[in-house]
Structures are given as C-alpha cells and as structure tokens.
Amino acid sequence: MKGRYKAFWWSLFAIGGMVSAMLYPAHMLVTMLLGPAGVVEMPTWEQAHALFSHPLFRIYLVVLIALPLFHAAHRVMAAFMDFGLRGPFRNPTAMILYGAATAVAAFTIFTMVRMM
C-alpha cells in the first residue's frame, strides 16, 4: 500500500504532542518562570545534580525531550505542505526536519548515557 509509513510518523506526532501537553507546562512554570523570577528557590547544584543523575530521571528526560521534537517536526512539515510545498522539495524538507529531530534526540540519549 502506498504511504505505508504515514501511520508511524503520525504516531510520533501524537505521542510527542501528548507528552508535551501533559508535562511541559509544569516544567516550564517551575524551571523557567517561578525559579528565575524568585517566586520559588532555584534548586542548588547538589539538589539538581542528584535528581538529574538518577537513572530513572535520565530515561524520563529522553522521553521528555526527544518525543516532542518529532511532534514539532511533523507539524512544521504539515505547515509547509499547507503553504504549498509539494513536488520535488517535499522529500528533502522532510528529511531535514525529521533528520534534525533525530539528531537532537540522539544527542539527548548520548548526553543522558554519558554525562555525569
């Protein structure tokens, strides 16, 4: 069947969208707004490092960071198609967008595995 992998790419979009919808607001509120603005204490380096070093949290970070990247890549690709990008420019653009998402996702996994 033609277009046999469209379901797969859409599933990344769907999961990434759900992950970011559920988890990002709380993370943003605490880490980017309340903390820097002084409403709550930013964690000390020891506290932050303890949390971010925990193996479960590392796995969580991979899910938190990597999946929404594919969500964004898919949506940006759809936006380009809506604006009229079809024909010969379509596949190269898709490869750049999904390639970028894959690269950052791989870099995230690398970070979580290697950095202490």
Next chain:
Amino acid sequence: MSVRVAFEVFRYRPEESEEPTFSTYEVDCPDDWVLLDALNHIKDEIDGTLSFRWSCRMGVCGSCGMNVNGEPVLTCATYCKDFAPGPVRIEPLAHFPVIRDLVIDATDFMEKLESIKPWIIRDEEKPLEEGEYLQSPGELLDYKQYTLCINCMLCYAACPIYSRHIVFTGPAILALGQRYNLDSRDEGADQRRDVIAGPEGVWECTFVGDCSRVCPKHVDPAGAIQQGKAQYLAWWAKKALLPKGSK
C-alpha cells in the same frame, strides 16, 4: 414584515466571457424567507437567466449549498433578514469548478463517493431464512452520527487542504467510510483501506476543523477522520508487530 436586501450574485456564462461578473439585485424579503426563496424570486421575476441548484428546500437533499459572504451554507436554511440591508455576496460553493453561475461541477466528489464503497460489505451474505443482522443500541451509536451526511459538500468548501490538493479524499467521504467501517454488520474495512488510510486519505488532514463547523447536520467529519487515524494506527501497529497473526 419584510426587509429590503441587496444581493451580489456571482455570474459565470462561459459562452459570453471567460471571466465571471457579479449581478446586483434588490429584493423585498419577507421575514420568513430564506436565501433560496430570494434566488427563486430573482429567477422568476427579475432575471430568468440565473442558474442554480435546489430541490427539497428543507435541508435534507444537499443540493443548495453555496458560499454566502465567504461562508459555505445551505441557502434553504439561511434567512434573508439576517443580512439586511446587505449587500450579501452569493457565490458558487467554494473549491469546486464552476459550470455556470452558481452551479458547480461535483464530478470529483461523485467519483470519490463511489471509491469508498458506501454499502454494507460482507464476506458472506446471510441467507434470508437466518433472519436479520442483530445490532445493539450501543453498536448503533458507534456510527450513527456519521449516517446523517446529506452529501451537501459544504465541508469540501470549508476544507483548505481540498482546495489546494484536490486528490485529498475529503471530509464527507472519509466520514462515510467510517460510517461503514464502524458498522458492526460491515466486514469491508480491508476494501476501503487504500482510500481511507492511503496517501490521499486521513493522513492528509491537519485537523483545521472547519468542515465540522460548517456541517449543517453535525456529522463531525473532522472527528471521524481523527478516529480513523487512531484506528488505522492501531491496525498498522498490530500488522507491523505481529505480521503473521493479523488479517
């Protein structure tokens, strides 16, 4: 009680000109007139050359869809007094080629309608002696909303994807496919798969949602399409992970 409304009506007469024009008509509209009444008055009393489609004048046949002030509506269900004094712009249903005046060419829709196989498909028909196919009220609910479609094509006039990518199967046809796929009596999902889940099917939809907004029967084709995406994802995943186990 009546109000005077000015109508700016799209005119296209290919034997006279390649470019369309607009004709303006002033009509005294009684309060209970719909746009279709005014159009018929214009044709009967003012300008007999105006061409347009209509039939039941009560919102069940789907013939009288047009773009009014940029919005696709059924002209038999839209009141004149809401536009007084106007001018109210009446154009042929958007995103379809125009044959003449307000009459559009629905060939593309008709071909797609046939392609979705809108009938109950069984691997084997039950003989009459075995009685009817039983269906619970709950099983009926699964697809009932999608049976309400009157094929008026307003959703196609609202869909920006269809306008720019005409091979997109489109809201009404995809919802109709779901109507049959979700019907417990139907066994034809395999035969509809290429149309619904192929490259011009549900995956082309970016859920703008305007189709459901303009639908006069509240079919919610956008919802049907998203449901289709989730269902076909489940089917594809099962097939990918258990290639020998599933149909």
Next chain:
Amino acid sequence: MTKRYERQIPGWWVFTKKTWFVFFLREITCIFVALFAIFYLRFARAIYAGPEAYADYVEKMREPWAIALHCLFFVAVLWHTITWFVAAPKAMRPRIGNKLVPPRAVIAGHYAGWLVVSAGLMWILL
C-alpha cells in the same frame, strides 16, 4: 463540455479567514514546544557540566529579557496543551454499554490527568 471556471485559495490562506488563522496559531505552538525541548536539554547539560556551568545558566535565565521570552514560551505551550485536549479526544470515542462517553468527560479526564501529573512534577522539582 463548457469551460469550467477554477478557483483555488492562495498559499497564504491561513491569513485570509479568522478560523484558519486560529488554526495557524495552534500549529505554530509546536515551534515553542521544540524550543523548550532544546532549552531543557541545555539546562540538563549545564547541570552535568558542574556547579559553575549551572550557576552561569541560572544567571542567564534570571535576566529580564529571558524571563519575558520564557513567558511567551509558556503561553504558547499552555495554548498547545489547551488545544491538544480539545483535539485529542476527537480521536477516541469511548462507549460504555449503550451510551457514548460525552466529549466533555473525555476532555475533563485529560485535564484531570494533567493536573495529577503536574502536581507530581512540581512536588518533585520543588
């Protein structure tokens, strides 16, 4: 067959109709989602790099322009969440026995899950 008159909307169609523009706003929230993903990755890497790197990063986050920008990010991501909880339930139409679960209930379920998860996260992070 007489010559048909063809009409097609332009490439900038999202700017020609209010409902289409609202759709466009929903779609571009994904850019801010991606930007936050990258931000959080850099934040994590700053933590892993050591106390000085972490302190530097926090200092930059405290600058007024950073906070202003992050407010914009937050609004965009919140809009993503709100529109996502309207859209996602359309793909699921649960039925219990002979009654369809009303869409409002499915949306409410999403928000309930979101509140639980957010509360848990904030408890961990604070």
